[in-house]
Amino acid sequence: MGKKVAIIASNGGLFDAYKVFNIATAAAATDQEVAIFFTFEGLNLIHKEANKQLPMPEGKEHFAEGFAKANVPAIPELLAMAQEMGVKLIGCQMTMDVMGLEKEAFVDGIEVGGAVTFLEFAKDADVTLTF
Amino acid sequence: MDNIKSNVTLNAQGLACPMPIVKTKKAMTQLEGGQVLEVQATDKGSKADLKAWAESTGHQYLGTVEEGDILKHYLRKSSDEEKAEKKHPNVIDNDELQLKMTSNEDMIILDVREEAEYAFDHIPNAISIPLGELEDRMNELKKEDEIYVVCRTGSRSDFAAQKLTANGFTKVINVLPGMSNWSGEMSSQIR
Numbered sequence: 001m002g003k004k005v006a007i008i009a010s011n012g013g014l015f016d017a018y019k020v021f022n023i024a025t026a027a028a029a030t031d032q033e034v035a036i037f038f039t040f041e042g043l044n045l046i047h048k049e050a051n052k053q054l055p056m057p058e059g060k061e062h063f064a065e066g067f068a069k070a071n072v073p074a075i076p077e078l079l080a081m082a083q084e085m086g087v088k089l090i091g092c093q094m095t096m097d098v099m100g101l102e103k104e105a106f107v108d109g110i111e112v113g114g115a116v117t118f119l120e121f122a123k124d125a126d127v128t129l130t131f
Numbered sequence: 132m133d134n135i136k137s138n139v140t141l142n143a144q145g146l147a148c149p150m151p152i153v154k155t156k157k158a159m160t161q162l163e164g165g166q167v168l169e170v171q172a173t174d175k176g177s178k179a180d181l182k183a184w185a186e187s188t189g190h191q192y193l194g195t196v197e198e199g200d201i202l203k204h205y206l207r208k209s210s211d212e213e214k215a216e217k218k219h220p221n222v223i224d225n226d227e228l229q230l231k232m233t234s235n236e237d238m239i240i241l242d243v244r245e246e247a248e249y250a251f252d253h254i255p256n257a258i259s260i261p262l263g264e265l266e267d268r269m270n271e272l273k274k275e276d277e278i279y280v281v282c283r284t285g286s287r288s289d290f291a292a293q294k295l296t297a298n299g300f301t302k303v304i305n306v307l308p309g310m311s312n313w314s315g316e317m318s319s320q321i322r
Contacts, residue, residue: 026149026180029156030187072147081153 006122007036008130012044014054014075019131020045021078027127028085036082037118038110039092042131043099046089046106051075076107083109090118135196135205136246137169138162144173144201151177152184155206159190164210167193167247172202181206191283194251196321205247212286219292219305228279228306229315239278243291244310250320252310254281262287265294274300281306 005027009020020036027034044050054075056063073081083089089110091103096112103112111117122128141158143151151172158168170181178195181204185192193205223231231238232254240257242249249259260268262282272278278300280288285307292305 022149025153029149029152030184070147071145073150085153085156 003032003127004121004125005032005034005127005129006118006125007034007128008118009036009038009042009045010040011131012041012050012054014056015060016042016131017045017051017054017075018072018078021075021082023129024087025078025082025085028082028087032126033088034082034086035088035090035118035121037090037092037115037122039095043091043095043101043106045075046079046091046110047101048105048107051079051107079107083107088121090121135169135203135250136167137205138166140169140171142171143177144171146172147174148176148180150174152180155181155184156188159188159206159208162208164208165212165245166208167245168206168208169247170204170206172204173200175202178202178204191248193247194321205251207245207248212284215286215289217285217289217305217307219289219296219303221292221303222285222305222307223279224307225309225312225314228281231279232315235277237277239272239276240306241272241278241280241291242282242310243280243287244282248283248310252317252319254310254313255316255318257281262291265291269295269298272300274298275302276300277302277304279304279306281309283309283311285309 007024024034024036038046091106091110091112093112093114139162141154143154151174155170162168182192185206189209191207193207196203240254242253242257242259243262245261280292282288288305292303295303
C-alpha cells in the first residue's frame with residue numbers, strides 16, 4: 001500500500017491504450033497512486049474523439065472480433081474508470097503545442113504539464129512503465 | 132456441497148481483466164471488516180489476480196470454487212482483529228493442541244471463523260459456529276465439555292472464549308495463534 005506507479009504513454013494505438021489503462025486501473029484498484037503522462041501519439045488515448053476509434057495495429061485487424069467476444073470494456077469506459085479511481089492524467093504541453101491542440105479537445109479532468117510535472121511525480125515511484 | 136455463505140455477492144461474470152478487480156475493489160469498500168465477499172467471475176485470470184490483489188491490499192483470500200465456467204472467489208475484508216488484546220486466561224498453542232488431539236478423544240474443537248473460511252480449510256471434526264452466531268447457538272455445546280476455541284489469529288476465539296466462560300462454560304481454552312499457522316491435518320468441504 002501507498003505505492004506509486006508512474007506511466008508514460010507515448011503510443012496511440014488500441015493495443016497501447018489497453019496496456020496503459022489496464023495496468024493503471026488495476027494498480028489504482030490495489031490502492032496505488034497512479035499518474036500517466038501522455039505524450040506524442042499517446043495523447044490520442046485521452047482525446048475526446050480519437051480515443052473512441054483508436055486504430056488496431058496494422059495486420060492485427062482480425063483481433064476486432066476477439067475484442068468483442070472477450071467483452072473487454074471500451075477505451076472511454078476504461079478511461080472514465082481510471083479517473084474515477086483517482087488516476088492522475090497529465091497531457092504533455094509541448095506535444096499539444098506542436099499539434100495545435102487545446103486542453104478542451106481532451107477529456108475533462110486532465111492536467112496539462114511538461115516533462116518536469118511528470119518527473120516530479122515519478123522521482124519516488126515504485127514502478128515506472130513506458131508504453 | 133451447499134452454497135458457501137457470504138455477506139455480499141458480486142456478479143463479475145462476462146467481464147474481462149481488469150474489471151473483476153476494479154469491481155471487487157469497489158464492492159469491498161462497502162463491506163464491514165470481517166465480512167465475506169463472493170465474487171463470481173468467468174475471467175480465467177481472475178483467480179490469480181484476486182489472490183494477488185488480496186495479498187497486496189491486506190484482505191484475506193479464502194479460496195475459489197469452480198462451478199462450470201463460473202469461478203466463485205471468496206474474500207474476507209480485513210479488520211483490526213490482529214491487534215486486539217487477548218484476555219481469556221486459558222490458552223494453548225497450536226502444537227500442544229495437535230499433541231492433545233492424538234490422545235484426548237473427548238475434546239471439542241470449536242471453530243468460530245466465518246462459514247466460508249471454515250469451508251475451505253478446517254481441523255477435522257471441528258464444529259463450526261461463527262462468532263456472530265455464538266450467542267444464539269451456545270445451546271449446541273455442553274457446559275462441562277472441554278472446548279478448544281480456534282479462529283484464524285486467536286482474537287475472535289478470545290472473544291468467543293470469554294463469552295462462553297461468562298455463560299457458565301467451565302473448560303474453555305483459546306488456541307493460539309489458530310488456523311493462520313496450523314500445520315496439522317485439515318479438512319475441506321470444497322470438492
